[in-house]
Amino acid sequence: MLGSLFSSHKVRTSESLKGVILQSVSSPLSEDFIGFGPFNLNTQKRWKKPVVTARTRLEDRTRDLRLDKLMSQLKRLKMIIKLQELMLNRRGPYVSLQLLSRWKNIVGLNVGPGVFVQKYPHIFQIFKHPLNRSLCCKVTPKMLNLIEDEAKVIKESELLAVQCLKKLLMMSTRGMLHIHALRLIRRELGLPEDFRDSILLKYPDDFRLVDLETVALVSRNENLAVAEVEKWREKEYKEKWLSEFETRYAFQINFPTGFKIEKGFREKLKNWQRLPYLKPYEKKDVIRVNTCGGVERFEKRAVGILHELLSLTIEKMVEVERLAHFRRDFGMEINIRELLLEHPGIFYISTKGNTETVFLREAYCKGCLIDPNPIYTVRRKMLDLLLLGCRNTRKLQPQNEMKDGHNNMVCNAVGEGPIDGDWVIPILECVDDKKDGGDPHDTNNTCEKDLNEL
Template sequence: MIFSKTIRCNGMLFGPFNAFSQRRWKKPVVSAQTRLETRTKDLKLDKLMAHINKRKTILDIHQLMSQRKRGPFVSVQLMSRWRNIVGLNVGMGAFLHKYPHVFELFEHPFRRNLCCKLTQRMRSLIDEEEKVVKEYEPELVQKVKKLLMMSRNGTLHVHALRLIRRELGLPEDFRDSILSRYAKDFRLVDLEIVELVDRNESLAKAEVEKWREKEYIDKWLSEFETSYAFPINFPTGFKIERGYREKLKNWQRLPYLKPYESKEVLRVRTCGGTERFEKRAVGIIHELLSLTVEKMLEVDRLAHFRKDFAIEVNVRELLLKHPGIFYICTKGSTQTVFLREAYSKGCLAMPNPMYVVRRKMLDLILLGCRNTRSMEDLEEIKEERTVSVFRTDGGGKIDGDWVIPILESYDQNAFRSPRETDDSKQPFDGCESGRIPSVCFKDDSS
């Protein structure tokens, strides 16, 4: 039997069970929040995200306006109730005045209250985006098929797809226009579950694999170096600690189960399975971001794919562990992850047609209150060249639509004649022009 001995020295006890003598050094825990606060920031992507948040707010306001059945305009008094819905920190009126190229404010001719509608340029860009979505419908079908091929059982929840609908470029009614329409590719098992009918092995090639082939051919690298590697692009000012390069080199060579391989998922508890399992999760998130329009996605919405993609790790910690592949931006109310290799100087390196339209929207929004003099000149021309069309019921009373603007759409740099636009042929409500022309009140007898 072993007896422990306690020694008294200067009134203090020292022994094996004394708290003063048995303090053990513990390694500090590095949490995801600590990594997020101490990460190297990418100022260009942060600035881009701040602009994208403005565009999201404007599109949310447009969606609320389109739900109104009374017409293309809404009173500003009613729109002020949407402030908390769209997440504005300023008043609705002040926000609308900041973007005169997007919102057109006018006084209602009868009620005399302030109303708002989208400008012709903003409406044309929204229509252009819808047109691009219809033209590239086959590519959207392939995106959904590739997502289903990455899933564990070939199924996905429709709600998860609905959450990233805009990021993927899917139409608002994608459940009816794509999932139900292409019955040979998809089958709705339940109201909220879609299943892949048949795998297409020609699509089972990740975007990172195309990059590996290019690196292997162009740079004459060995297959051992490029078979499982990812493109690494650290932000400016990133400090590489001692031993980090060697760890990264070993991680790049580590084999893993690729996203479209239909083998049994590697378990975490197997020998060396933790790092290989995490690398597989990196490959799936990398491919998911590659399928989006702007190569970005909200971190919270990735959690809805964890079960279907068999990702049993903390997604945010995984993204922060690989700053050369992903970048988490904290601008706005949510955290957004960017695919670093897809961006160069704050712009998409390889733009697609849908991104081009959204970039035009962003440029129009960023104009702010600049170049508004051309808009005032346009309003003067519209007032001078407005024609009144009377339709009477025999008693001299005005009936139906009675004002037709002959210059509805315009270009910012050059004004087109009335013969060059088709909008002049379409009658419209008198509230559209924002005021009642004085020519409409002339005497009928004359």
């Protein structure tokens, strides 16, 4: 009797222990986790399959160090340009460092603006105010000349900007674009700040405003309906004597250094290069997956549109978030970020500067644009001033002269523009004339004459 009770208790204990082991194995994240041992060697454990998303692809992509370095430099240049715009919008030619500290969050600086501007003496000049002796800052003449040159070059390139806008409207499905989307990439396209009034309203034969935020194309120009990739295909066909079957729908591929080519990748890429698709400037009433001939052809059409859009920009790069504003107008109902990550030989996404920026890989070599344009050349000179930092400052005004506090030197540092206290200078000149041996009785008359002239 006792033996049977003991055996039944032993069976229950073993069954309960077995249930605990199986429960712990089936849920490895539970608190009572028991590792594999001699009692559960034959128990199968299932591992979750890793999820592949756009975020994981972005983290696992092959990095291009030169483009990442360029993007980090351009981030600082954007901060400087934003700071300059705030400074130049003021009445006078200079602002105090106390006022600069209020713009820290607007510009997006992690350090104080006073510390930031001291790092770039070729762009900002710091001096003491002649009256309240507070530190002030202004833009150097070199940088002001480059800002004027950029505005001048943009104005001279007005016809090219008109062609660029016409091409964008020709790529759209309905021949219309939202002005808000164009305003977001205004600087990338080389458009003036008031392009709505200075370009869209100036050329009524080319553009028509449907409403305040929509522009439509008046007439198509088939001479402009040639994509940049088609010019490259013609060049490859003539110079390298490749077959038309290989180059008719191909794109220029340029993988970053260290890119790992997996098994079967070359064959997939070769088939994708031969895949026909609806080109960006080909007109069709409705753009859908079925009408384009499948998902792959639909995606390849989106690749062609993004490639042409980046080719029309000044620096061949655009922020990924701003590209999303063109999805509906261009008929690209697809995840743009995932599409860009699937083609690392054509596009590269850089995450430097707290933003995701896509580069056209074929347009860059060693971190510089292969075919520069006048606007890019001026902006590159601005970047060169930034990269100088505190080097080559011998040509600038020595720091000890800036700290003397003489009124004449300070007024020269302030530059053009009236300031309170200019009457102090002629009084000092009267005192100097008296010391030099002039007639002391004529001092008051001279001072009164100078004051009347002021």
